[in-house]
Amino acid sequence: MADAMTDNGGFKYIGKHRRAVEHRRFVSGQGRFAADIVPLGLLHVAIVASPHASARIVSIDTSKALALPGVHAALTGDELCPAIEPMLPGVDAMQVKRYPLARGIVRYAGEWVVAVVAETRALAEDASELVDIVYETTPHVVDAEAAMAESAPQVHPALGSNVIYRRQFVWGAVDEHFAAAAHHLEYRVRWARSATVPIETFVVTCAWNDATRLLDIWASIQMPKFPDLMAKCLRLPGNGVRVHFDVDVGGSYGVKRGLKHSVLVGYLAMKLGRPVRFLEDRLENMRGGDMQGPDRIFDVSLAFDGDGTIRSMRMRAIDDIGAYAGRSPLQLGKPVGAIVGPYRIASVAYEAVSVMTNKTPQEAVRGFGQAPTNYAIESGIDKVARFLGLEPVALRRVNLIGKDEFPYLIPSGTHYDSGDYATVLDKALAAASHPELVAKRAELRAAGLLAGIGVSTCLEPSGGNSAFEPLFNPKNQTTTWMDSCLVRIDLNAAVTGVMGTSTSGQAHETLVSTVLGEIFDREPDSIRVVHADSLNALPSNSPVGSRMAIMLGGAAAGAAKILRAKLVRLGAHNLQLDDAEVRYEGGDVVSRADPSRRMTWDALVEIAHRHYHKLPPGMEPGLQEKFVWEVPTGGSLPTADGRIQMYPCHSFESHVVLTSIDPQTGGVTIHRYVCGHDCGVMISPDVVHGMTYGGISHGIGAALLEKFAYSEDGQLLSGTFMDYLLPSAQEIPPITIVDHCTPSPLTEFGQKGSGEAGYLGSVAAIANAINDALAAHNTSIDFLPMTPQAIWRTLNATALPKENA
Amino acid sequence: MKAAPFEYVRAHDLDHVLQLLAAYGTDAKPIAGGQSLVPMMAMRLARPALIVDINRLDVLSEVTIGPHAVTLGATVRQRDLEDDTALHARLPMLREALRWVGHTQTRNRGTVGGSLAHADPSAELPLAAVVLDATVHLRSEAGGDRTVPASEFFLGPMTAAVAETECLVSIDWPVWDGDGVVCVFDEFAMRHGDFAMASAACQLQLDADGICRRAAIGLGGVDGVPLAFPQLAARLVGHRIDADLARGIAADASAACAPGSDLHAGSDYRRHLGNVLLTRVLLQAGEQRLAA
């Protein structure tokens, strides 16, 4: 259980327990997910995918499939690709084009080759088995370092290299700091390819109308600028697509970005003149759904003194992005905004290397690359502690940025807005009863187990901006990543908030109604929040980068404040007072001098909607206002040496974990899990805690269980839920969350973001706990997941047999 | 993930099942709980032309507790055995094994016969069957009744000695008479409810002094089939279970296995796990008897 709420001062609805308004429809089975939307005449897609990691397509024969009654199309890349625009990478490498279907060449096992459309999904699968494709295999590469060699097989020969992005940043006097430091320590850690793997796969349904020339789209999407990209790829005007955001999305945490799915289905709907749906099955989702996460090798050097003070860091991150690039190279860019973690490290050299291999393409995953970087930094902190013979907690205390040092400028150009890292660490240690934990560790060790305590102290940048775009691609001058909200008070005096993106579990309707309730001083449960379609919506950049509490919450507050001010003016005018002579109270406007003189909410609404003669001169009738908010601190381009303010707000989390290892089996048990968390003012504490529990759970999976493993042939070995192991309630221990509140000075209520909470520090903490346990054997594991077999092999220094290396 | 097309027939009696199997041969497949078959069909790894539903045949779902054996019909649900105290008093192995089987939802459908016929080398009930040397009753239209001892029933991964025209009818599980019967089942899997990377089971009869009078032991997940080790078990008889004895037997048993490798466990690791788990179940059995 989370502890009692921190008093965050003076709010009526914000920070209070409130049932999420979304829940009632879900617990009664009345949600509306993309798969629940079935237009009349719907056709279904099944995919024929490449069995090879790299091959030339010699021929495709779809005649037998098309001959099956009920089959409407068997689309190949030869038809599709010339008819649409490619999806382009987020970096300046335009030779790397991606289309929904392969044309001529396949670049990974699972890449889509033919899309079969039929009356039912089962029939589409029957037909897909009848498609004959002849391949001629070509050399492939599945190891990122091997792919960097000049002689390596080229995934995209047109680019001339498998390295799609590489840049060496140097921020500060790295060489001098290294030279002056008493010690250096070098290490390599690997982050395994895992992902958020939502329980709902990706689903998209499109319907085209020949008369209106409008493509309607219902998709389980969580993606910035999805409508614009759809229109561009399908060569339609922006107002030629209408994305329905009132679709409940069954989890995403970053990955629900089925642009290629949607372009394919959009094309098919236009081609066939019938509504078409592609509902990925789990096999398609795992292999060709392009939702696998970062896959990184970190080579790090730390320079530090005998007292533990860390002077400088050199980090090289090689990220295996698979066969195509979407925004994946940018996942090396976002961590630039928290590249020193919560530590006072004066200079950093950071080399970001994004490499293509013949594997499934990488997609954005919770934290957009920050969790791997945090794991790399935190592993090093513990290594330094072991090297110096210091307690990891003590070493952290030496290096944590002090609460009086904010705003704190890190070498790579980001100001951290606020924080009190030492206090959050202390709270977590206290909640975990750290001395008892130490005693328990000794007890477990005495019982013959290996036991370890792991601590992590990690940044959670929030308020998602896209400053990494211009940082990694000078031709991209995007400096805004706005979000917005429209608020209406109708004639019947009810409030409606309109947002312009879909929700995948973050309870945005609860967020917006709580904020509107707070500003209007009205009961939040009386306020409805709707998701406009993309043609009715104000701009949104979608719930990415832990941004919605800040950005959507800020936009909702902004719009409500404009409306509230209008009500005040209206009330004052009708009371024949100046604005300053009245106050706003629960929706009423009241004379400060004589509180018996008041205009009620209902009366004000009536005037605004019906009584133009009672409006102040020049006032627009009706009650409807919008607010579009730019990311605070956003708006600027990077410096020549690559410094930039990445995200505005910086939440912080400190994890404390006690684990034991059965040395005979390698099995890991988590005995205690505590997370101290500071995301400023929590608008919806239950929602924040929920996402934090979920993030920790996701991290436990990434640390111990989950991996998209590939054979040397480039075949995905964990393409089902029998092989890719999501933790259940029996693998996840009870978790204690302890809150702290350091308000952000940059946001409406002092809130920071928390959508990626928990995940950003849990993997590091578990890894540190396991390595604390293994330290008794003078060994450590520097890769993920730390499976029982991996631990057993480490303890016994037994290499994996060749056949399943 | 939709199954390839097939015909479905709900059998009205056992003869009906046998007629259909005789007529269709490999094209037909009886369906009991379907917890393995249906996913395999969804992945189109199995594509029978005919599914013969045997779930509603009362004759296949009987539980008979006899003096020397418990007879379980092929379609007895795993879940229905969990709380059967009379059964557990006679046959503790089933309860110990079922604790590790899947989840409530799968056990509500999964059957004893289906688990055996599926012959997953890591599954719990097949290991229990070989350790106790259960007897499997099969029937076909042409061949009539046939019995196969569990030791000969499992032929390889996912391959059991059930001919395509045969239906698994029931399983006799031997009951050990007398006092001091202890049964321990342990396994190691990546998650609760997953198939084991290795499993070990023993059933021992120990006298009041802890001397072993009768023993049966086995390992799962460490070979193409679950393995029993009657000769190694015989070495326990006449002895108190101590660490040296347990380790020696476990080492010999695990050395005799030929484990496969997969993503989560290489062959050497599986063999090691088998060794560890068998040692543990033997020692735990000894301790349980002393505590009793």
Added chain:
Amino acid sequence: MAPALITVEITVNGKLRSAAVEPRTTLVDFLRDSLGLTGTHVGCEHGICGACSVLLEGDPIRSCCMFAVQADGMAVTTVEGLAPERGRLSKIQDAFCETHALQCGYCTSGMLIACHALVEHTPQPDEAQIRDAIGGNLCRCTGYQQIVDAVKLGTQPGYTVRADPVKRAATPENTVVPGASNG
């Protein structure tokens, strides 16, 4: 040629429902596609995630691992049938809302089925029993904590379902303008 369709009759949430299906139609596809009961969700279609859980004759099962024809003549309860009546919630459903035991809502119907089955047999389950009961239901949002909390809360003696949700603001009296209400 596709095999002939088979008409099945299944009592779903207390009502006899009938449809003609292919033999290969799974129970979950029947519920969703033939009956329009979209509260039951599909997650993996190979018997691991538990999202498709329903009660068959009162016992929780995975409806992706059973063909609809097999359930002919049987009784099925889906998430839509857990509440005592339309517009109300069961204690467990209510407690899920109270403890924030869900986020995206996708695994929720399967979780509720598992929890209802649990408390049917074990009215006051402990933490281990709860975790065991939902062990076959995967959730990616919650880390399970608030689900465990919900079952504990909803099974406390005397737990009562919260009354109807707050009514949406009613039409204010003064906006009902004579002659204007008809447009």
